[in-house]
Amino acid sequence: MLENRRYIIQGLFILIGVVFLVKLFALQVVDKTYQMKAERNIVHTIVEYPFRGLMYDRNEKLIVYNEPIYDIMVVPRDVHVADTAEFCRLFDITKEDFLANMKKARAYSPVKPSAFLKKLSHQKYAEIQDNLYQFNGFYANPRTVRRYTKPILANEVGYIGEVSPRDLELDTTNYYKSGDYKGLTGLEQYYEKELRGERGVSRKVVNVNGIEKGNFKNGELDTASTPGKNLITTIDxxxxxxxxxxxxxxxxxxxxxxxxxxxxxxxxxxxxYDPNLLSGKNFGKYFQQIKNDTTAPLFNRAxxxxxxxxxxxxxxxxxxxxxxxxxxxxxxxxxxxxxxxxxxxxxxxxxxxxxxxxxxxxxxxxxxxxxxxxxxxxxxxxxxxxxxxxxxxxxxxxxxxxxxxxxxxxxxxxxxxxxxxxxxxxxxxxxxxxxxxxxxxxxxxxxxxxxxxxxxxxxxxxxxxxxxxxxxxIEENGVQKxxxxxxxxxxxxxxxxxxxxxxxxxxxxxxxxxxxxxxxxxxxxxxxxxxxxxxxxxxxxxxxxxxxxxxxxxxxxxxxxxxxxxxxxxxxxxxxxxxxxxxxxxxxxxxxxxxxxxxxxxxxxxxxxx
Missing domain, CATH: 3.40.710.10 (DD-peptidase/beta-lactamase superfamily)
Incomplete structure (x- = not known):
């Protein structure tokens, strides 16, 4: 009788062990949820913004080009800032700005990246890039802004700006995402589809200190961005x-x-007005000044x-x-x-x-x-x-x-x-x-x-x-149509x-x-x-x-x-x-x-x- 009870108990232990092994196999091999959660800790998904198409005059002199800028992205769950004062000094912001931006990022998503600071100039990014690794949860996302070879043609060329919630509602193609930019006036608006190009995505592996270690899965899941088409204008x-x-x-x-x-x-x-004023970090400041100008520079009299x-x-x-x-x-x-x-x-x-x-x-x-x-x-x-x-x-x-x-x-x-x-x-x-x-x-x-x-x-x-x-x-890959x-x-x-x-x-x-x-x-x-x-x-x-x-x-x-x-x-x-x-x-x-x-x-x- 005692011998039979021993076999029963051993069988129960073996059965429980098998159940645990099956469950562990399911979690680690069959169900990818936990793998993905783990990978989110070490993989940053970065949107590769395309170069917007350039604009040339009738003699192929450059009118509009792109200048690199950087958005500082944040994943709130991963944030660890040991010295907030040093962080604020490095990025030229106040503690109040830091707290407000973090609150906004958490409200968007605690696990998804969002923009913490936008449109840092190439020069500013050069100053902070060697120190960015010290602040877990933050990384740089490169993109571009428009620049103009001459301070002319403002109303004709137009300007770009961030998409509004209304723009997202009206976008039946689902191309635009929150934080994207599009042409709002002039040629930038009229030829938006030709100029914008197609976004790409890259996934980068980073260590616990936020230092990039290479492409995730050797870049197998990455998609390259496609640059926008160029405009050959009629303007002299x-x-x-x-x-x-x-x-x-x-x-x-x-x-x-x-x-x-x-x-x-x-x-x-x-x-x-100078179109360079409505490009980059100070867009909001200068737009209000130009909009409130009693001579109406935004009004295209032509x-x-x-x-x-x-x-x-x-x-x-x-x-x-x-x-x-x-x-x-x-x-x-x-x-x-x-x-x-x-x-x-x-x-x-x-x-x-x-x-x-x-x-x-x-x-x-x-x-x-x-x-x-x-x-x-x-x-x-x-x-x-x-x-x-x-x-x-x-x-x-x-x-x-x-x-x-x-x-x-x-x-x-x-x-x-x-x-x-x-x-x-x-x-x-x-x-x-x-x-x-x-x-x-x-x-x-x-x-x-x-x-x-x-x-x-x-x-x-x-x-x-x-x-x-x-x-x-319209020029694409060096061929003009x-x-x-x-x-x-x-x-x-x-x-x-x-x-x-x-x-x-x-x-x-x-x-x-x-x-x-x-x-x-x-x-x-x-x-x-x-x-x-x-x-x-x-x-x-x-x-x-x-x-x-x-x-x-x-x-x-x-x-x-x-x-x-x-x-x-x-x-x-x-x-x-x-x-x-x-x-x-x-x-x-x-x-x-x-x-x-x-x-x-x-x-x-x-x-x-x-």
Whole structure:
């Protein structure tokens, strides 16, 4: 009996031993949970952020590049800091900062890494890297920030910033993670998918002191990051810098286009800011300063400011009337001085002479013929029918809606239509005498500087334009892929454009003398845009042109706010940019045109008059 009991007890011990062995095998071999928990103590999973794509100008000069920075990551469970004061001294933070950052990291996760300090410069990291091993639970994660070769092109290039919770909600691809950066404005935003690249992951083995010992499992689980694609922009970097220099201290815009391709050579919004201020550790500080600046440097006047076009719009009036067949390019029309205030003399006018003298009364008659064609029972039905055709024709020139440039935020301006005047005055209660100010580019019309530069390109091309754009090719692995853009036709033919161009060449000689370049023929048109503000006495100076007139290579629009007539500030600015682009330098002339612009001498006479 006792012998049987001994066998039973031995069997029980053996059974228990087998159970323990099976359980131990399951825990150590079959179930990876404990292995993974152990490995987390010695393996850091590091996100390998890709190099963001670079940006180059049309001549492949570097505009935007990457500079290395470092985020100090923390795993709260692993943290051991023997001397908090020494840690704070090393990282230039206060004890309060240390405690607040640790609290935030624990709230995120006690076992997952998160950013403790962000955007340490390469220089700062060099100072602390040899001491980082002393602080268990902390390690460096390299990434990059954007830098700019010149302090220009801020609104066009744009800036990057940390993704918001809202961005993460809207990201259906699940690409972005908390702490990631993305393009928020300009080209950085529009071409985000091309520029961002693809993240990679590496796993590093570290010892108990936090010292890296190599790749985990020889890197078998690592994935390499893929750098972003480069942008080859249409911008002429040196010309852009020159244009921004000319506009310094002014408010306004310059847009220059290659009419044959739609490539934007220059886009200036003044005032602007140094894009390097919104890159790196002090983004928040400088962003608030720039945002609160009363001159609105974040407002891109080139695509967002809306102005009355003024007299430059007389070219559009002529082209629409010619398309409608209500005038002939060389038809003499007698002009008196009874209807509108006019500096042009009375007499016989055709299209070229009307543009040359910028005759208000001539274009009053031109538009009247366009909208009043005798198809209604009275002027109160005839004018709306004609205005509907006129509105559609104006929109074919790219006015009234965004042109589709490759940065976001572009506005379309305003082209009035029948519905607008019905709301304002009531149906059949208005006629041409109500809307005649449109004939000289005033009234309810509003355009952007980009649209005006595009108009110059249309005339240079004799009736079409290519969608204006800032990027002409995407580069990947050293291979450039050109982008394609749509061609838009604006009218029925090109046979009457020589009369328009002739008038513009004569207009520059007559009304924009300081803008003349003796050996470069310029076709241009001055304008004055009413500012609509009672507290500002001077209207806006407007100039639109292309050159050379017989073989156009550059089309340009300049708006200088509160600078008076178009042949002054804007005309001279445009001529300097044209000369710089076509010749490569500015000749010394008797007019000293650069000094005239840089020192705002165009204001002297205007201030005396006012």
């Amino acid at each position: 970097l040196e010309l852009q810098a020159y244009a921004e220099k000319l506009m310094a201290g002014s408010r306004g815009s310059v847009v220059a286009i290659d009419p044959k391709t739609g490539e934007i050579l220059v886009m200036v919004s003044a005032p602007s 695509i967002q400011a809306k102005y009355p076009p003024g007299s430059i719009f007389k070219t559009v009036q002529a082209l629409i009337a010619l398309d409608e067949g209500v005038i002939d390019a060389y038809e003499p029309i007698k002009v008196t001085l009874g209807r509108l205030g006019d500096h042009a003399p009375a007499g016989m006018y055709d299209v070229a002479r009307g543009i040359e003298h910028s005759s208000n009364n001539y274009f009053w008659e031109v538009m009247r013929r366009t909208v009043n064609q005798g198809v209604g029972n009275s002027i109160f039905t005839d004018t709306p029918i004609g205005l509907e055709k006129w509105t559609a024709a104006v929109k074919r020139f790219g006015f009234g809606s965004p042109l589709g440039i490759d940065i976001k935020g572009e506005v379309g301006g305003t082209v009035p239509d029948v519905n607008m005047y019905n709301r304002m005055h009531g149906e059949r209660r208005w006629a041409y005498p109500t809307i005649y100010s449109l004939s000289i580019g005033q009234g309810e019309l509003e355009v952007t500087p980009l649209q005006v530069a595009n108009l110059a390109a249309i005339i240079a091309n004799k009736g079409y334009y290519i969608t204006p754009h800032l990027v002409k090719a 050109p982008l394609q853009f749509e061609k838009h036709y604006t009218g029925k033919g090109d046979e009457y454009y020589p009369a328009i161009i002739d008038g513009m060449v004569r207009a520059v000689k007559r009304t924009a003398g300081r803008a003349l370049i003796p050996d470069i023929p310029i076709a241009g048109k001055t304008g004055t845009a009413e500012n609509g503000k009672k507290d500002e006495t001077l209207d806006h100076s407007v100039f639109m042109a292309f050159a050379p007139a017989d073989d156009p290579k550059i089309a340009i629009a300049v708006y200088t706010e509160n600078a008076g007539w178009g042949g002054g500030a804007s005309g001279v600015t445009a001529s300097l940019i044209i000369e710089k682009y076509l010749r490569g330098y500015i000749k010394e002339t008797w007019a000293k045109r650069e000094d005239y612009i840089l020192n705002k001498k165009y204001l002297i006479g205007l201030q005396q008059e006012n």
